[in-house]
Amino acid sequence: MQSNIPVIGLLQPSSVARSGFLARICPVLPVLLLLIASDCCGQGETGIIELATLDFGAVRDHDGQVTMGLNDNILADPAGIHLGGYVSSGRLRIVGEPHSTVWLRIFAYDKGGLTLSRFETDAGTWPNLFIDLGPIGEANFKLGADLRVKSHRTQPGEDQPLYYVIHLIHE
């Protein structure tokens, strides 16, 4: 978020001249203050870009849980509900202010008997996931999770959505 401070309007050269230690730099003070204001108030937009959708492939309409790893692989399927198909770990990119740190939390909720939980990333450990955006103001990370199927509420169908929210806190 960017805010503009009317710095020049607050500066009164006659008042500054009466302060001894400022008198020596008075002629250049307005220029210096303008430069400082421009640097401190300019903030890049912070956002998340989805590079690859978290895709569990196909499962059968049967109670069970499938675990997606961080390398496009199914790690566990104890109930034998996974049917193969194209699987993909989530891949996300955070963009924002260079050299800033963002704090992430993640939430998911049940929709139609399908629930995501136990999220895993290659960028740290939930629930306190701090990511440094580095000198170019971005960071990529992978996402895996558990998918639970509750067959008494699930309906067959392709491309069923699995909802989750990333809560991002930044300064």
Add this chain to the structure above:
Amino acid sequence: MRRLSRPILLLLALLLPIGTAQAVDFPLTGVVDVYSDLTITEVTQMDFGIVLDRDGAVTLTLADAIVDGGNGVAAGGATIASGDYQISGETGLVVDLSLVSATGATGLALNNFTVDAGAGSATFPTSGTLASGNLNLVVGADLTVTAAQAASGQNQALSFTIGVTYQ
């Protein structure tokens, strides 16, 4: 050191970095395909009719008929029938079909299964398509009698298990 005037203090206060944390929610969506669970229902029980307690074998075809393998083991019967089963699942998908196991009563052995999954006579493993969500399966097999072990009696159990999985 002289004290700073109020306007200067206000100016410096405004210039100091203000650390205000901001929070934003980003809703995202994963995806999964959910397919109907597979079920198999027996429509007609596999029935070899009557066989005599003597060494030999008979073949139950895919057309509700018995072919005697020699030694006159086959003895007719009004209930001769190929096994008929209906598999249900996700419309349009292909399933793999396999024979998991087959056991008979003492002295009676099932083997050499044949199956028609919609494409004519075949053997396990094979596959078929769930047209309109269903696949009809007809099954035949050979029954071998070992007289020294088999016992006389009606409705002797012949068990087998078919495996069905989505491709």
